[in-house]
Amino acid sequence: MYQEERLDAILDVMKTKKRITVDQICSLYQVSRDTARRDLVKLEEMKAVIRTRGGAILPSAHQEIKDYSNRLKHVSEEKKRIGQKAASLIRPGDRIILDASTTVQSCAESLQEENCTVITNSIHQAGILSAKRGVRIHLLGGELQKEHGFLYGAQVLDKLTQYHADKAFIGLVGLSEKGLTIAHEEDGMVKKSMIEQANQVIVLADHSKLHVTDFFTFAHLEEIDMVITDREPDAAILNMLDSHQVELLIADTEETK
Incomplete structure (x- = not known):
């Protein structure tokens, strides 16, 4: 599985669970902990997740209040x-x-x-x-x-x-x-x-x-x-x-x- 595919898959999981751990990424996609961490770094750079100790969570969705x-x-x-x-x-x-x-x-x-x-x-x-x-x-x-x-x-x-x-x-x-x-x-x-x-x-x-x-x-x-x-x-x-x-x-x- 290429990284782009894995990133999409990680986000799909998080849409339901709201969070994911490095260990879960390793288990789900058969990758090393270093690869899992790099995936989360990439997702954070994309502003798709917020990294936490041992994993990541979805950012809070705040509705914009228009004038x-x-x-x-x-x-x-x-x-x-x-x-x-x-x-x-x-x-x-x-x-x-x-x-x-x-x-x-x-x-x-x-x-x-x-x-x-x-x-x-x-x-x-x-x-x-x-x-x-x-x-x-x-x-x-x-x-x-x-x-x-x-x-x-x-x-x-x-x-x-x-x-x-x-x-x-x-x-x-x-x-x-x-x-x-x-x-x-x-x-x-x-x-x-x-x-x-x-x-x-x-x-x-x-x-x-x-x-x-x-x-x-x-x-x-x-x-x-x-x-x-x-x-x-x-x-x-x-x-x-x-x-x-x-x-x-x-x-x-x-x-x-």
């Missing part, structure tokens, strides 16, 4: 359905909090001319809602995160403590046994405060966010009341939500036009 305008180009039909479902929960007179996620933006876009009050740290949500005559907008002031279009910092957190909302609609990067996670800590701190100021916390998460853990945990499952997603989750997620008494709503295609 807001790029994420908007990829707003899926699933997110639109979730946004429509979320907007259907808003009643006249409600005081609601909307965070800066693109899924929550779908909620803002779907919101009818309701007589309601919106508190947000998103310049995008504020711009969309400014065209809806029945909606009063409180835009939280602070430092602007230009790439993603949200305001954050001590001023935002302090101002949030003065508001008391009926519902908070929160987006995320991941929902797992680790809780609700996001890529940016400053964004997570604002979400955390939003959750604390709402009577009902509604998380908007398409199926790709389930079983995902990102950099910063901003809340745990016992802190939320409802998850809206686009398809029936697996048993592990269902059990996890049930054990924390989190209600689940599915935004089915049949419910939207």
Whole structure:
């Protein structure tokens, strides 16, 4: 077996096992320890593995978080359905909090001319809602995160403590046994405060966010009341939500036009 063939075979094994040892390479491909080590050096040079003592592991795969305008180009039909479902929960007179996620933006876009009050740290949500005559907008002031279009910092957190909302609609990067996670800590701190100021916390998460853990945990499952997603989750997620008494709503295609 040539080295190129062996390298492909090693990576195939690691896709399943996530790691491999020098001894395993020797046994699987009938090569010396020196040859096995050279194979791992080559794979590391290719940035395909990370060498460890006695073997190698696969590098962690981190999903790139695109800036807001790029994420908007990829707003899926699933997110639109979730946004429509979320907007259907808003009643006249409600005081609601909307965070800066693109899924929550779908909620803002779907919101009818309701007589309601919106508190947000998103310049995008504020711009969309400014065209809806029945909606009063409180835009939280602070430092602007230009790439993603949200305001954050001590001023935002302090101002949030003065508001008391009926519902908070929160987006995320991941929902797992680790809780609700996001890529940016400053964004997570604002979400955390939003959750604390709402009577009902509604998380908007398409199926790709389930079983995902990102950099910063901003809340745990016992802190939320409802998850809206686009398809029936697996048993592990269902059990996890049930054990924390989190209600689940599915935004089915049949419910939207």
